[in-house]
Amino acid sequence: MPSYLIRPDLVTSPEGPYLAAAELTQSEARETASHSHARGQLMGALSGLVSVGLDKQQWVVPAIHAIWIPPHCAHSVRSYGPFSGWSVFIAEERCTPLPREPRAIRTAPLLREAVRRAATWPGIELDEAQTRIADVIIDELAAAKEESLGLPSPEDPRLVRITDALAGDLSDNRRLEEWAAWAGVAPRTLSRRFVAETGLTFAQWRQQARLLRALELVADGLPVTTIALELGYDNVSAFIDMFRRVMGTTPGRYATAANPDDNAAI
Numbered sequence: 001m002p003s004y005l006i007r008p009d010l011v012t013s014p015e016g017p018y019l020a021a022a023e024l025t026q027s028e029a030r031e032t033a034s035h036s037h038a039r040g041q042l043m044g045a046l047s048g049l050v051s052v053g054l055d056k057q058q059w060v061v062p063a064i065h066a067i068w069i070p071p072h073c074a075h076s077v078r079s080y081g082p083f084s085g086w087s088v089f090i091a092e093e094r095c096t097p098l099p100r101e102p103r104a105i106r107t108a109p110l111l112r113e114a115v116r117r118a119a120t121w122p123g124i125e126l127d128e129a130q131t132r133i134a135d136v137i138i139d140e141l142a143a144a145k146e147e148s149l150g151l152p153s154p155e156d157p158r159l160v161r162i163t164d165a166l167a168g169d170l171s172d173n174r175r176l177e178e179w180a181a182w183a184g185v186a187p188r189t190l191s192r193r194f195v196a197e198t199g200l201t202f203a204q205w206r207q208q209a210r211l212l213r214a215l216e217l218v219a220d221g222l223p224v225t226t227i228a229l230e231l232g233y234d235n236v237s238a239f240i241d242m243f244r245r246v247m248g249t250t251p252g253r254y255a256t257a258a259n260p261d262d263n264a265a266i
Helices: 109-118 128-143 157-168 176-183 187-198 202-219 224-230 236-247 251-258
Strands: 019-026 031-035 040-047 049-054 057-062 065-069 075-079 083-090 103-106 150-152
Touching (some): 019 128, 057 202, 157 187, 157 202, 176 202, 202 224
Antiparallel strands (some): 049 057, 049 075
């Protein structure tokens, strides 16, 4: 029997409350094949890490972040090891003020507490107090600042060959000119095509790929030195500097915040 995060009818049916929520704590990795539903979904992480496949992008959702998945948007989900998180499902007609495209956000304490409260509701029509909390969740999502936690994929076969090779070995430090020669494309053409197809330069794409992989490895509990070497950094300090610049904290502090001792209470 499949293990459902929330009653299926609260996801697939237009009937019932316009907002439903659930929390999940698991000790093993979990994978859900690509699917879609009429309700929009806000998926958040409290500890550990989950990745979401959306169209031609792969998104990661590290602790205290969430990803918004609009109605009818096909997506797959995979968690890495122990994970605690939550999901909110919002009726399609209530998604009008919300982003039309997938979006990663950093969740504010108010949003997390409102979701925690909503996850205790029985799945029937909302009363007046519950409606106010549900509207807070929607307002917080609408106002949240977008975070860069996705990795776009190119379409040009030559670029795909390069990104596939890098995905298989992010420690490969070959320069753009070397990758261009390997893929049989002029360096200037490679540079232009990367920006045109992904919105990122080659260097930015590689750094983003390394960052997302780093978040996975931090969630798995690997030592910072091991992560730095696996990602091709010459020294640990360079890796820590990159992580701090992008995430606003060091890998060690991030790991502590992402995996607090009281996870079991969720």
